[in-house]
Amino acid sequence: MNIKITKTNSPKPHPDPSVLGFGKYFTDHMFTMDYAADKGWFNPEIIPFGKFLMHPASTVFHYGAEVFEGMKAYRRQDGKIQLFRPLENAKRMNLSAQRLCLPTVPEEDFIKILNALISLDEAWTPSAAGTSLYLRPFLFGNDESLGVHPVQNARFMLIASPVGSYYKEGLNPVRILVEDQDVRAVKGGTGYTKCGGNYAASLRAGKRAQDEGYAQALWLDGIERKYIEEVGAMNVMFKIKGQIITPELSGSVLPGITRMSCIELLQQKGYTVSQRKISIDELISALENGSLEEAWGTGTAAVVASIGTLGYKGKQYTVGGGKIGKTTQELYDTLTGIQWGTLPDTFKWTQLIK
Numbered sequence: 001m002n003i004k005i006t007k008t009n010s011p012k013p014h015p016d017p018s019v020l021g022f023g024k025y026f027t028d029h030m031f032t033m034d035y036a037a038d039k040g041w042f043n044p045e046i047i048p049f050g051k052f053l054m055h056p057a058s059t060v061f062h063y064g065a066e067v068f069e070g071m072k073a074y075r076r077q078d079g080k081i082q083l084f085r086p087l088e089n090a091k092r093m094n095l096s097a098q099r100l101c102l103p104t105v106p107e108e109d110f111i112k113i114l115n116a117l118i119s120l121d122e123a124w125t126p127s128a129a130g131t132s133l134y135l136r137p138f139l140f141g142n143d144e145s146l147g148v149h150p151v152q153n154a155r156f157m158l159i160a161s162p163v164g165s166y167y168k169e170g171l172n173p174v175r176i177l178v179e180d181q182d183v184r185a186v187k188g189g190t191g192y193t194k195c196g197g198n199y200a201a202s203l204r205a206g207k208r209a210q211d212e213g214y215a216q217a218l219w220l221d222g223i224e225r226k227y228i229e230e231v232g233a234m235n236v237m238f239k240i241k242g243q244i245i246t247p248e249l250s251g252s253v254l255p256g257i258t259r260m261s262c263i264e265l266l267q268q269k270g271y272t273v274s275q276r277k278i279s280i281d282e283l284i285s286a287l288e289n290g291s292l293e294e295a296w297g298t299g300t301a302a303v304v305a306s307i308g309t310l311g312y313k314g315k316q317y318t319v320g321g322g323k324i325g326k327t328t329q330e331l332y333d334t335l336t337g338i339q340w341g342t343l344p345d346t347f348k349w350t351q352l353i354k
């Protein structure tokens, strides 16, 4: 794959790190590449960041043929930039693409594209504490016709956005509301993929939680509304009597890369981690008898989010005294240390940008 590069002649000023927030600013360039069933991938290019033309009948607008990834590039203290387990994102995007009958992108091309855009927009990876360059690869069906069938034409793009520190005053415990009406996903559906449609279907519960003063919804399984699946767009972990429990990857749970990394780190630190079904009743009784010590969410954006309050059936429960637990903090410190290169990467998870 040879990426054609057209540089912008009007580079933008870089925002102050204190105003970054999430996904509001974009770098000077973006990557785009087209696919046709009879040609494969063609026209890989990096062009100035900006709007582009689409056909009104494009598949993505009508039938939701879209998958994406979310990952970050981190500026180390020595000035170098590194990615965290990028191959896992490549593999997961292809797994998502296969579920939606979209073409897959060869893993080595995915990595090459990331390197090309990050190094061309090198100065856009911020260096202030907690900041990073958020990368959003996305892939969508782009047939210019309304017929319903697996797509013949698609586009893969990569955009990049400098983002601020997720936590302004350190790890603050969040309030979570158990959602017992809407479901995010069911086994056999698209729950294990990162597709836009999953997000569209989850917004109502998220809004309901926010209207009631909670940060996010906790999802239960779609069949029995009994087993815990995820929290918002994060995987979830519980520490009960010193042991770590996280819902198993049942097909409706998103296989998070942060989740996988936390499991490996916890096991290395000597914890027992069980990936199994955990019902909301088991969780509530652990809350009531005091054996639930900690609860946290895991995901690329927040890395680890401590859960301080759980709302369920009109009651509010405080988790771990509403404070950040020892294991939650330990995981956050270790993972962020590896990601920003301040701790040794014994797992070989990071990859320098060339």
Ligand SMILES: *Cc1c(COP(=O)(O)O)cnc(C)c1O
Binding pocket: 070, 194, 230, 232, 233, 234, 235, 254, 255, 256, 257, 258, 259, 298, 299, 300, 301
């Ligand atoms: C992206 C995502 C996660 C977290 O995955 P990471 O790879 O850890 O960022 C969890 N749940 C959902 C629904 C997601 O979309």
